[in-house]
Amino acid sequence: MKILALDSSGLVASVAYLEDGKIKGLININYQKTHSQTLLPMLDEMVKTLEIDLNDIDYLACANGPGSFTGLRIGVATIKGLGLSIGKEIVDVSTLEALALNWPGAEGIVIPIMDARRSQVYAAGYSFEGNSAKPVTVIEPVNCELSVLLEKLNAMGKKVFFTGDGVPVYKDMIAQSLKVDYALPNAANAYQNAANVAALAEIFANEGLAKKAADISPVYLRKPQAEREREAMQGTN
Amino acid sequence: MADINILAIESSCDETAAAVVRNGREVLSNVIYSQIDLHTLYGGVVPEIASRKHIDKINQVVEKAITDSGMQLKDMDAIAVTYGPGLVGPLLVGVSFAKALAYGANLPIIGVHHIEGHICANYIANKELEPPFMCLIVSGGHTHLVKVADFGKYEILGKTEDDAAGEAFDKVARAIGLGYPGGPKIDRVSKSGNPEAIKFPRAKVGGSEYDFSFSGLKSAVLNYLNTASMNNETIVTEDVAASFQQAVIDVLVGHSMEALNQYGFKKFAIAGGVASNSGLREAFENACKERDIEFFLPPPILCTDNAAMIGSAAYFEYISGVRHGLDLNAVPNLKLGERV
Numbered sequence: 001m002k003i004l005a006l007d008s009s010g011l012v013a014s015v016a017y018l019e020d021g022k023i024k025g026l027i028n029i030n031y032q033k034t035h036s037q038t039l040l041p042m043l044d045e046m047v048k049t050l051e052i053d054l055n056d057i058d059y060l061a062c063a064n065g066p067g068s069f070t071g072l073r074i075g076v077a078t079i080k081g082l083g084l085s086i087g088k089e090i091v092d093v094s095t096l097e098a099l100a101l102n103w104p105g106a107e108g109i110v111i112p113i114m115d116a117r118r119s120q121v122y123a124a125g126y127s128f129e130g131n132s133a134k135p136v137t138v139i140e141p142v143n144c145e146l147s148v149l150l151e152k153l154n155a156m157g158k159k160v161f162f163t164g165d166g167v168p169v170y171k172d173m174i175a176q177s178l179k180v181d182y183a184l185p186n187a188a189n190a191y192q193n194a195a196n197v198a199a200l201a202e203i204f205a206n207e208g209l210a211k212k213a214a215d216i217s218p219v220y221l222r223k224p225q226a227e228r229e230r231e232a233m234q235g236t237n
Numbered sequence: 238m239a240d241i242n243i244l245a246i247e248s249s250c251d252e253t254a255a256a257v258v259r260n261g262r263e264v265l266s267n268v269i270y271s272q273i274d275l276h277t278l279y280g281g282v283v284p285e286i287a288s289r290k291h292i293d294k295i296n297q298v299v300e301k302a303i304t305d306s307g308m309q310l311k312d313m314d315a316i317a318v319t320y321g322p323g324l325v326g327p328l329l330v331g332v333s334f335a336k337a338l339a340y341g342a343n344l345p346i347i348g349v350h351h352i353e354g355h356i357c358a359n360y361i362a363n364k365e366l367e368p369p370f371m372c373l374i375v376s377g378g379h380t381h382l383v384k385v386a387d388f389g390k391y392e393i394l395g396k397t398e399d400d401a402a403g404e405a406f407d408k409v410a411r412a413i414g415l416g417y418p419g420g421p422k423i424d425r426v427s428k429s430g431n432p433e434a435i436k437f438p439r440a441k442v443g444g445s446e447y448d449f450s451f452s453g454l455k456s457a458v459l460n461y462l463n464t465a466s467m468n469n470e471t472i473v474t475e476d477v478a479a480s481f482q483q484a485v486i487d488v489l490v491g492h493s494m495e496a497l498n499q500y501g502f503k504k505f506a507i508a509g510g511v512a513s514n515s516g517l518r519e520a521f522e523n524a525c526k527e528r529d530i531e532f533f534l535p536p537p538i539l540c541t542d543n544a545a546m547i548g549s550a551a552y553f554e555y556i557s558g559v560r561h562g563l564d565l566n567a568v569p570n571l572k573l574g575e576r577v
Contacts (some may be wrong), residue, residue, distance in 0.1 A: 036329055039338050040563040052340060070326060073292050075331035080296050085310060085341030214296035224285035227381060230278070 001205060002058045004082075005198035006043065008035040008075035008164050009067025009095040010114060015043045016194035017050055018202060023195045025050045030191065035074045054086045059210055061201030062089075063192060064092035065219035066122035066141065067114060072218045083213030089202035091210045094219065099163050100126035100135040101187035101196035108159030108181075109138060113146070113166030121146050121166045122221055125153075134203050143221040148171050150177045163189055241555060242306075244313045244338075246299060248291045248331030249351045251275075251282045251393030252377070252541070255299040257306035257313070258548030261357070262364050266305035267538070270294045272283030273418060280417050281407065288326035295334050302544070306565025310342050317551030320348035320561075321571030322378070328567035336563055347551045350563045351542075352379055352573050355508040357549035358539040363506075366533055371502045371569065373493050375517070377403035377420075380489075381573060382447050382496055385506075388553040391574040395447025395497050402485055403511045405451035409458050409481050413474050423478045424514045430479030435461060437484040439491070447492050454484055468487040486520045494524055506533035513537035 003018040013035045017025035025046045029038055047054065062079040076092075083090045101111035105128045110130050114122040123146075125139030139152070144200040146166070150173075153160050162174070167184055174182065204210070223231075247254040251272040257265040272290045276282045303310055318335035321328060330347070339346040356372045368388060374381045380397040386468060400408070402572065403420055410419025435564050437457050440450040456483050464478060465472050497505055505525055511517065525532035559576070568577050 034566060036333055036566050037564045039333075040340060044340065044563055069288070069327060073288060073326070073330055074333045077292055077295065077330045078337040080292070081334035081337030082341045084296055084299065085338045214300065217293050218289075220289075224283060224289070226279055226283040226286060 001044045001202055002056060003061050003198045003201050003205070004052070004057050005061035005194045005201055006039065006075050006079060007063040007095065007098065007192045007194045007197050008071045009063045009065060010071060010192050012193070013038045013042060014192055014194035015039070015046050017052060018198035023198065026193070026195050028193060035071055035088065039074060039078055055227050057086065057088055059091050059201060059205050060088050061093065061197050062093045063095040063098050063197050063219045064216065065095055066143065066221040067095050069220060072220070076216060076218050080216055083216070086200060089210035090213055090216050091204050093197055093200045093204065094122040094124070094141060095192065096122065096141050097126065097135055097137070098196040098200055099192060101199060102124040102163040102185060102193070103161040104128065104133065106161040108161055109153070109156065110135065110161045111149070111153065113149070113162060113170065114164050115166045115169045116143055116222065119145060121149065121170070123149050123166070126156045133199070141221060143172065145213065146173060150174065154179045159183070160205050165191060241314045241552055242308060242312060243315050243317050243548045243551045244299070244557065245317040245332045245349070245544040245551055246335045247319045247354070247542055247544040248295065248327050249319045249546045250327060250542055251287045252543070253291050253294045253298045254542060254544035255302035256544035256548050257302055257308060258361070258545055260403045260554065261549045261552030262360055264361055264545045265308065266302045266303040267543060268298050268305065269543055270298050277417050279413060282324070284324045284326050287324060288330055291327050291330040295330060298336070313342070313344055315347050315555050316342070317347045317349050317547055319351045319354065319547050320565060321351065321568035323351055323569060325567055325569040328569060329345050332565060332567045336565055340563060345560045346565060347554050347559055348449065348565050349547045349550045349554065350571055350573060350575070352381060354546040354550045356383065356385060356391070356506070357553070358508050358535040358546040359506040359533045360549050361545060362535040362539060363533045366504070366506070369502065370504035370506055370533070371493070371497055371500065372506040372508055372548040373489060373505065373510035375402045375489065377401060377407065379509060380449050382492060382574065384500065389557055393573055395445050395449060395492060397449040397451060398442050398444060399450055399452040400455060402449070402451055402489065405432050405455045405485065406511065408455050412459055412462055413477050415474070415478070420511055420514060423482055424474050424516060427479040427482045427516060429482070430473065430475030430477070432479040432483035434473065434476035435481055436481040439484055449488060449492065451485065454481070461480065469577070482516050486517050489517065489521050490524050494528065497528070497530060502530070504531045504533065508535060508540065510541045513540040522546070
């Protein structure tokens with residue numbers, strides 16, 4: 001199975017190419033330039049280097065959120081446009097679930113946290129069971145105060161493996177409030193990585209979860225500010 | 238010469254649109270998904286909500302534009318997309334999508350200036366129209382008086398120093414209780430009002446001779462409403478709307494006619510969402526007739542945001558050799574005539 005995957009949900013722009021369980025190509029860029037300028041040239045560079053014929057691809061894949069609203073849309077719009085032009089289906093995976101593959105086989109709970117500003121995070125919890133490479137969701141993806149998440153983790157009592165761009169932002173708060181053992185990521189497994197997206201997409205494609213390009217939509221986990229304010233006003237009326 | 242077919246995408250504000258245009262003049266398909274009902278709840282366009290809607294609808298809109306054209310994606314000569322000016326979130330959806338579509342189909346990508354697109358709507362509506370001519374673009378975000386020297390060559394003669402004309406319509410409509418979108422609503426009630434009932438100011442501004450200002454007029458309307466309500470006077474909504482609209486029309490027509498006279502153009506066109514205002518169309522028709530100026534205007538469907546106009550503008554870029562790279566970015570404040 002051949003999968004072309006991308007992730008631009010956070011600071012990193014990442015593209016990967018997977019062929020039958022092997023990552024053959026991966027480019028990760030963590031640089032200030034906007035993803036709209038870097039993502040497609042990176043994809044093109046990888047396609048050329050690996051001499052990929054886009055018509056031979058079986059599936060496209062992308063991280064569908066949560067993440068930076070704009071970053072997510074650049075990635076999702078790119079994959080939807082590509083899906084339409086080459087006529088391939090898309091496997092969209094949770095950004096958080098893909099991040100969980102930064103700690104494959106961890107004995108405990110893998111907690112990806114993404115900075116959602118205002119002392120909030122996008123987070124979820126995953127475990128790996130038996131010999132399976134597929135993460136099992138133990139905490140559903142959520143947008144919450146970090147403190148709420150840490151209380152929950154204290155109550156669960158298992159070792160926690162953190163990853164994601166929320167880690168450098170909140171590591172002091174974690175050190176202060178978390179009572180259970182935990183591990184922080186190193187430079188190599190701290191961020192999004194399209195290889196994880198491709199690996200998960202291969203599992204999901206085999207489960208028949210690929211969708212038409214038109215049916216792919218980002219999962220934001222947070223409503224637009226104007227919508228929240230409008231609902232709050234209606235609630236008080 | 239072989240036909241040039243361009244698939245164009247527009248998402249700079251609250252319309253998700255796609256079209257196929259042949260040789261810059263012939264519209265083979267023109268699909269517009271308007272989000273206006275959604276934004277009406279908020280009294281104006283909310284950029285984040287618009288961006289979310291664009292990404293949910295863009296495939297359906299583009300697929301329908303291809304199907305309606307009777308052609309296939311591989312038969313296109315290029316993909317065009319609006320890359321500015323506009324709201325950055327909405328623009329990025331169209332730009333990212335269009336680039337990937339072009340990349341996968343191995344077609345060139347051409348970024349188009351939104352306002353230049355509005356001007357080019359006139360090439361679709363009037364197959365004989367050729368530069369040089371003068372064009373007034375009036376919309377919710379823009380008020381520009383432009384000299385069209387040649388295809389793809391523009392010079393700004395005047396622009397608004399503050400609110401765009403359409404913005405003033407929206408704000409005044411809100412103040413007199415007509416709601417959003419202001420332009421069509423004020424246009425409608427003005428028909429039963431007296432445009433001479435209230436004398437609102439016709440602003441002269443300090444900058445370029447042909448610059449516009451509408452914030453003073455808007456304040457004058459608000460002051461009038463406040464004073465009237467403090468004095469317990471009856472406010473006749475129709476008269477306020479008609480008098481306001483007349484003040485806007487007088488300034489737009491006045492500046493345009495002075496500029497036409499000074500620069501000696503014999504052809505004049507209007508474009509943009511506000512160009513579908515019936516009062517404005519009539520006033521320009523009469524003013525041009527009096528001066529023996531040939532007047533051009535697109536039908537309303539090509540005045541509001543659409544992708545056919547982008548496909549027309551892209552054709553003239555295409556034949557002059559303009560191509561963009563895979564690093565094409567959205568430029569929210571792109572200047573008219575600028576090539577980034």
